[in-house]
Amino acid sequence: AQSVAQPEDQVNVAEGNPLTVKCTYSVSGNPYLFWYVQYPNRGLQFLLKYITGDNLVKGSYGFEAEFNKSQTSFHLKKPSALVSDSALYFCAVRPFTGGGNKLTFGTGTQLKVEL
Amino acid sequence: NAGVTQTPKFRVLKTGQSMTLLCAQDMNHEYMYWYRQDPGMGLRLIHYSVGEGTTAKGEVPDGYNVSRLKKQNFLLGLESAAPSQTSVYFCASQFREIQETQYFGPGTRLLVL
Numbered sequence: 524a525q526s527v528a529q530p531e532d533q534v535n536v537a538e539g540n541p542l543t544v545k546c547t548y549s550v551s552g553n554p555y556l557f558w559y560v561q562y563p564n565r566g567l568q569f570l571l572k573y574i575t576g577d578n579l580v581k582g583s584y585g586f587e588a589e590f591n592k593s594q595t596s597f598h599l600k601k602p603s604a605l606v607s608d609s610a611l612y613f614c615a616v617r618p619f620t621g622g623g624n625k626l627t628f629g630t631g632t633q634l635k636v637e638l
Numbered sequence: 639n640a641g642v643t644q645t646p647k648f649r650v651l652k653t654g655q656s657m658t659l660l661c662a663q664d665m666n667h668e669y670m671y672w673y674r675q676d677p678g679m680g681l682r683l684i685h686y687s688v689g690e691g692t693t694a695k696g697e698v699p700d701g702y703n704v705s706r707l708k709k710q711n712f713l714l715g716l717e718s719a720a721p722s723q724t725s726v727y728f729c730a731s732q733f734r735e736i737q738e739t740q741y742f743g744p745g746t747r748l749l750v751l
Contacts, residue, residue, distance in 0.1 A: 532678075555737055566642075566728055566742040567681075574737045613680060617736065624669055624688070624736055625696070630680040 525550040527616050529629035536604045536636050544599040544632045546614030553619040556597040557626065558588055561611040570612075573597060584608070604636045640664055642743035644729050650749045651719045659714040659746050661729030667741075668734040670712040671696075672704060674725040675745075681728065687712055688734065719750045 526549045536542045548554055555574055559567040571582025578590045588599045597614060611633050615626040645660040661670065668689050673681040683696030687706040701723060703715045712731075716723060726747050730740040 557739070559742075564745075566744045567730075569739050569741065572737075572739060619736070624732065624734065624738075625671075625683060625686065626740060628680040628682075630678060 525554075525616050525618055525627045527614050527627055527629035529612075529614055529632045531632050532630075533633045533635065536634070538606055538636050538638050539603050542601050542604040542608070542634065542636070544612050544614075544634060546597045546599065546629060547595050548597060548614070548616040549595065550616055550618040555617045555619065556588075556590060557615040557617075558582065558586070558597075558599050559613045559615065561613065561631075563610075567613060570599070604634075606636050606638060609634055609636045642729055642731055642741055644727075644743040644746050646746060647744070648747045648749075650751065651716075652751055653720060655719050656715070656717050657719065657748075658716075659727055659729075659748075661712045661714070661731075661743055663710055663712075663729075663731040663741075665731060665741065666709070667731035668709070669732045670706065671730040671740065672702070672712065672714045673728045673730065674698065675728060676725050684714065684727075719748075721750045724748060724750045 528547045557572045558570040573580050573590045581587045611631045613631050614629045642663045671686040672684040682698045685704040687693045690709045693704045705713045729743040732738045732740045
């Protein structure tokens with residue numbers, strides 16, 4: 524069975540500084556990996572995904588994520604944080620084969636960007 | 639193109655009451671999902687459907703039933719609500735190819751007293 528770990532419940536960053544939200548995963552075989560963002564009282568919005576190819580994936584709002592197969596990680600990054608980036612971020616995984624089309628989510632990381 | 643919509647947005651139930659949550663999508667997606675979100679637990683899959691007339695159990699199906707009579711709609715039913723079902727419920731849909739992205743509705747907040 525697949526699983527996702529987001530080791531930090533909350534990440535605090537000053538505006539203008541780089542941010543990293545960590546994610547590690549466990550699947551049998553190769554993974555599809557996703558990042559979603561949730562603003563207060565809203566649904567999840569898709570940010571980016573890794574399917575195959577380049578390990579550095581670029582997504583919406585200036586976010587990017589780096590797939591590292593040896594470390595089974597898919598950390599979310601942004602070079603310069605904005606206050607408006609403050610939200611709840613979810614990492615999710617789906618195996619290449621097997622597991623149907625079911626996504627398994629991490630428990631989420633609350634990002635707080637302060638002036 | 640409204641995407642994924644959910645009805646109602648908020649509901650208060652008494653223990654033992656029943657209700658149905660409606661999810662509708664206008665993207666012609668084959669697959670649809672119901673999740674619940676609880677603090678510190680992320681999203682957990684309740685039931686899902688891979689096409690009209692089909693449903694399957696997810697991670698936490700007990701106490702819920704679903705139906706997919708039309709491709710664009712996916713209903714989640716609570717026959718006898720319990721306080722443990724107080725949660726925020728999200729519907730999602732996607733095309734059937736495994737690399738496709740799931741798109742989420744705005745959520746239904748349910749309080750069971």
